[in-house]
Amino acid sequence: MEIKKITVLGAGQMGNGIAHVCAQAGYEVKMRDIEQRFLDRGFETIKKNLGRAVKKGKMSQEEADTIVGRITGVLDLKDAVKDADLVIEAIPEVVKLKLDTWKEVDEAAPDHAILASNTSSISITQMAAVTKRPEQFIGMHFFNPVPVMGLVEIIKGAATADSTVDVIKTVSEKVGKKTVIVNEAPGFAVNRVLIPAINEAILAIQEGVATVEDMDLAIKLGLNWPMGPLTLADFVGLDTLLYIADYFVDEFKDSKYRAPALLRKMVRAGWLGRKTGKGFYDYSGEKPVPLRF
Ligand code: 3HC
Numbered sequence: 001m002e003i004k005k006i007t008v009l010g011a012g013q014m015g016n017g018i019a020h021v022c023a024q025a026g027y028e029v030k031m032r033d034i035e036q037r038f039l040d041r042g043f044e045t046i047k048k049n050l051g052r053a054v055k056k057g058k059m060s061q062e063e064a065d066t067i068v069g070r071i072t073g074v075l076d077l078k079d080a081v082k083d084a085d086l087v088i089e090a091i092p093e094v095v096k097l098k099l100d101t102w103k104e105v106d107e108a109a110p111d112h113a114i115l116a117s118n119t120s121s122i123s124i125t126q127m128a129a130v131t132k133r134p135e136q137f138i139g140m141h142f143f144n145p146v147p148v149m150g151l152v153e154i155i156k157g158a159a160t161a162d163s164t165v166d167v168i169k170t171v172s173e174k175v176g177k178k179t180v181i182v183n184e185a186p187g188f189a190v191n192r193v194l195i196p197a198i199n200e201a202i203l204a205i206q207e208g209v210a211t212v213e214d215m216d217l218a219i220k221l222g223l224n225w226p227m228g229p230l231t232l233a234d235f236v237g238l239d240t241l242l243y244i245a246d247y248f249v250d251e252f253k254d255s256k257y258r259a260p261a262l263l264r265k266m267v268r269a270g271w272l273g274r275k276t277g278k279g280f281y282d283y284s285g286e287k288p289v290p291l292r293f
Helices: 013-024 036-055 061-069 077-081 095-108 124-128 162-174 190-206 212-223 229-236 238-252 261-268
Strands: 005-009 028-032 071-074 086-089 114-117 137-141 151-156 178-183
Touching (some): 005 013, 005 077, 013 028, 013 071, 036 061, 036 071, 077 095, 086 095, 095 114, 114 124, 124 137, 151 162, 162 178, 190 212, 190 261, 229 238, 238 261
Parallel strands (some): 005 028, 114 137
Antiparallel strands (some): 137 151
16 A cells, blocks of 8 residues: 555644655645644744755755645644555644544555554553444654654554555655564653653752752763753653653553652653753753753
8 A cells, every 4th residue: 555645733833844755755644633823833844844954954944844744734634644655643642632532543544554653651442442344544753853863663562464564664764763573551652661761851950969960960871871861851751750650650551660759849840851942951041051960
């Protein structure tokens, strides 16, 4: 089966990145969100990120415009999916919202369409089960920033057909990503390792083992990570990290995944990282300033 038309649900951090790489690979893309201002913001980010490549002489402005021109912004869900070959969902990580959306998508999308979720932890099998096509349902987990990161984790639910895996592998490679195939388990492969690592770094800060900037420097230089774990936490979003940690505790029934009290306190304070201007660093000035705990 050849994929030509891709619909991306959600124009946020992940959704606009996915729409960007799909359009850059030549697919005809619809990007759907629930309000025009979210679509506008998504398009702005795509243009800004393509602008980086133009500035560096890696792409002409004309090519960037052609890529943006392949993306249509849509508000109505039925309109968005009615002629899609592949629907990639990147909406908020709220189980009920995902299940309700998938029921609606399943009704409106063509029978042949493959349904893929970019969830970072929620069960693919649970989402697939609310549709009439669980064998055409799959996890397609991208990483932030999508245009830069080289991986797509492909997650097989209980009923996912091998032919669906093959199509998604081909699409992922066409958008320039390497793939790994993972059997469903909470957090798949990457977040299974990332979440405990970030939790441990936050616990160490909470215990006064090191300052925020020293912990980041230690891991950056000591382990050659591109970003320290607290910079990365702010980058991913502290609310997202807390959500995943709580989900792990529920799913694994194992307290070893529990979120540090400091993380929960910061989320309650609305310090969600870069997106709110404050997390482990304060982003209001020219340079990020680490907080003291
Ligand atoms: N969009 C597009 N391109 C971007 C970009 C963005 N948002 N941010 C950076 N870039 C490009 C730059 O233009 C540059 O391109 P070039 O190599 O062609 O010149 C390249 O990326 C490197 O950028 P910079 O030189 O500006 O900055 P860095 O070298 O510091 O790299 C980074 C920035 C790529 C974000 C790097 O710090 C990094 O890889 N950080 C770790 C990110 C990570 O771990 N992501 C995974 C998060 S977990 C996740 O997403 C899963 C979820 O389920 C929780």
